[in-house]
Amino acid sequence: MFRSALLGLLALLTGLHWPAPASAQQFRVYTQVKRITVDEQDNEHRELMARSVSLFYAGKVYDWIPVVGEVTIFEPAQERFIVIGTRQMLVTFVPFDEIMRRLDQARDETKSYALQLRERSQREATQIAEPLLFQLSPQFQKQFEPATKQLVLSSPRFTYSVECQSSDIPESADAYLNYADWGARLNHVLHPQSLYPEPRLQLNQALRVHHQIPSKVQLRVAFDKPLHLLAEHRSDWELLSDDRQSINHWELLLKNENLKEVSFREYQRAVVLSASKK
8 A cells, every 4th residue: 555655646746857958868856755744733744755766868767766666667669668676576568558458447447436436325426436536537727827937736626736947958848748647647557546647647738738847746635535745856967877877787687587577467466465565
């Protein structure tokens, strides 16, 4: 559960800080996701929930989450992801078309389930069905303030507040938003307990429309369990020597005879089993 929630937060919140000039070919982004709570005395508390490092290099993206020991390699030219469980020494290859097929199936099943719940009682409709249906087809009021570069996607129960910045390198921004789209899709397929990708996809599209990139993202969710999250980012436009070593290590790991290739379902089962033992 923790693993799915952790990766879900990253998929819904990940954004970038884009100083100029930037390299379209290689850069790194360090992301922290924090949960914000307010106590009875109105004191705000920020709890660190997750860290990740995303390395953009040679047309690929290497996304590393140390706490779960998982690296995801985004290969848009091959229209696939490679997911490596470094602790289990497992690897699975996930084509884009399989992601879309599984998402379509999950959406159909969830919609049918939510509609059945809504017919049973008003209480179940409000507590369970409504949040599910919103995720499948979110409706946001969108507002962008050019002077302050603030973008808000709001609804009664689900709101994104984004601090934006223009990018002088359009191809870098496009590459990141494309990665963010596919990362949100993959996350739900790999971790079905996470939120559906549609809210994040709408945010990415709004950023494209206004030619902006997020530097800080806040997410407020008021479903059965209220949630307030903040993603903060630090970017560097030159890869560190450690980054290059990590990329080389992961590429060599793919050739390691001890790394076992498994199907997507087998990888999911192994991930769930590993998480349940913690």
